[in-house]
Amino acid sequence: MTGEQLQKQMRIQPFKAFQLHLADGRTLKVDHPEFLLYVPGMRTCVVADLDGGGYDIVDLLLITSIRVSEGNGRGRRKKNR
Numbered sequence: 001m002t003g004e005q006l007q008k009q010m011r012i013q014p015f016k017a018f019q020l021h022l023a024d025g026r027t028l029k030v031d032h033p034e035f036l037l038y039v040p041g042m043r044t045c046v047v048a049d050l051d052g053g054g055y056d057i058v059d060l061l062l063i064t065s066i067r068v069s070e071g072n073g074r075g076r077r078k079k080n081r
Helices: 003-011
Strands: 018-022 027-030 036-038 044-049 054-059 063-068
Touching: 003 036, 003 063, 027 044
Parallel strands: none
Antiparallel strands: 018 027, 018 063, 036 044, 044 054
């Protein structure tokens, strides 16, 4: 993963929550852009873990994919008729 790809995902408006899938099999949730810190030119990013009360420092080269959530979970789903 490149820093530019990560920044692009963080800047999408309106923001869409996403998950970072790592080479070791872990998945990190990013529910808000303020939960992820990336400084351009750096090889790592910091992902806040609000459920666990900590944070992860992640090497960008270990991010294998980004999964974008379809919705934010707040809206009502339309029924197919």
